[in-house]
Amino acid sequence: MPRLPLAAPAHRTGPGRIVVAPPITTGQISHAIGVACLGMLIATLPLPTAMSASDDVLDESHRSLVDLSTRIYPHAKINADLADLCRRFPDRARLEPVGKSVWGREIIALALGQSGKRPKHRVLIIGNMHAREVHSAPLMVKQIELYLHNWDRTFKGRRIGELFSENAIYYIPTTNPDGNEIVYDGIRCMEGNTDTWEGQCIPHTVPNREATMERIKRMIAESAIQVKQFYGRKITPYVFSGKDLVIYKANANGVDLHYNFHEPGINSEYILAQRGKSKFAFSKTSPGTQGFTGDKGIDQPETMAVRDFIERHALREFSITYHGRFPKIFYNFTLKWGPDAPLEKRAFFKKVATELAELSGSPLYAEGSGPVGFCGWFQQKYHALSFNIETGYEVFNGKPAYCPLPAEQLPVIWKAQKLVPLQFLLSVGG
């Protein structure tokens, strides 16, 4: 696979251990621009190691709402857990409605921290835009839970309650609940060995429910054929009703929400130029399980709701979006193509990204990547900082792994990412 002339930064994976991140390959480029979780490159990255002894250690003895022994974390439980946390910690966290999915599921946010006077910094952390990347919601809910239970402890010398008395993080753990439920339906019938997909993910309130179910099945069947044609082989062990579960990234309308974040003049030129060139990445011209950016940008209920939420809460400063399946931090998407960015801004982005990489054992994927998806839109629209943090492992315990990632990866992802939002706040001067 050809190497691209991009510098790979020296990278710390744990106490006293520096490695150089693998050179960036075209396989990773294709992943970055739209094939998340289907990257053609099998990365062999080190698993994260424990924090150094000098770091503060947060207490995790509380009974967690999140079960990391299963990859199924249904939307209804996510919302119930967020509500439960807000009830137990009313002075620290509150629910904020975001909007509804295509099939009417409530998308909600949890705002953690400063709710009164204008916070010093506001950070948006958003997950599960891609249906099959279901591991980001449990990670995010567990982060919230950890910080709430450790309000009086310190992280790198800062009391967590104090950090959140001055700053706020707005979490949207799942942006694509219909897509997640389609994937969970597949997992359930696969693991139950019934091999029948009943479409329980489709609420009975959906008009023309039977026709809707047939449409979803047809999209899955078409994508399964395309995957086979594109890769020349069947790529996944996750099969239900003869179809590949791993291919579902879109929302219920067959639109890839991550790549639906574009509008005229903002993050659109590059995306639209790719349309029709391939059935993958973000270049598809019709609805499907992955790769369709929408007829126009931000035309789905989920993406419109997120955009309006950002405006409503003035979250125009910082954002993180979680994806999967290899540990990497994509940053600086748009600076090459977008508005001229002053050197000090570039340096600031890199400093923050480097500090997150050092903490989490996630190599940086730096300048040169395309202006893609939500992050590219956010950076260009607001001239602000946005990171795409990929988590999980393409190879785990010697075996290739695909999204939805096996549950055995969840504790390792948790260990790597649990403190990242706290570090982010410190790194940006919160």
Ligand SMILES: [Zn+2]
């Ligand atoms: Zn993704």
